[in-house]
Amino acid sequence: MKLCLLVLLLSFAGVLPAQQGTPRHAAPPKEPAVELKGKIERVQAARGQGMPRLEVKQGSRTVVVLLGSMRYLIEQDFNPKVGEDVEVKGYRAGDEVIAATVRLPARGKTIRLRDEEGRPVWMRGRR
Numbered sequence: 001m002k003l004c005l006l007v008l009l010l011s012f013a014g015v016l017p018a019q020q021g022t023p024r025h026a027a028p029p030k031e032p033a034v035e036l037k038g039k040i041e042r043v044q045a046a047r048g049q050g051m052p053r054l055e056v057k058q059g060s061r062t063v064v065v066l067l068g069s070m071r072y073l074i075e076q077d078f079n080p081k082v083g084e085d086v087e088v089k090g091y092r093a094g095d096e097v098i099a100a101t102v103r104l105p106a107r108g109k110t111i112r113l114r115d116e117e118g119r120p121v122w123m124r125g126r127r
Helices: 002-013 070-075
Strands: 033-044 053-058 061-066 085-093 096-104 109-112
Touching: 033 061, 033 096, 053 085, 061 085
Parallel strands: 061 096
Antiparallel strands: 033 053, 033 085, 053 061, 085 096, 096 109
16 A cells, blocks of 8 residues: 555656656657658647647648647647648657747747757746
């Protein structure tokens, strides 16, 4: 019983690794930074659908861009729309890009999601 309680507490504290692999909001993999420009093809930011993301059409390919905390996006008044031009700087994680900054040029809106080390800016003070 004590062991179960300890495992539960450590998992909530973030000491134990997640069961489904590395969290997608963690520091980026040791891959070079990427820059992506294109049009937003789809916005997935509804409750229960996991981390908010964009599908960005760049030429003939579509790239999934992982954003960050829904709460943080709302606090920053960041509400991208399908069809908008977008510029993303981030890190490749498999076929996806973990966004560090996202810019909507037509609105002059830029949101910073991760610092230079890839740590989520919405988690400041929690670690």
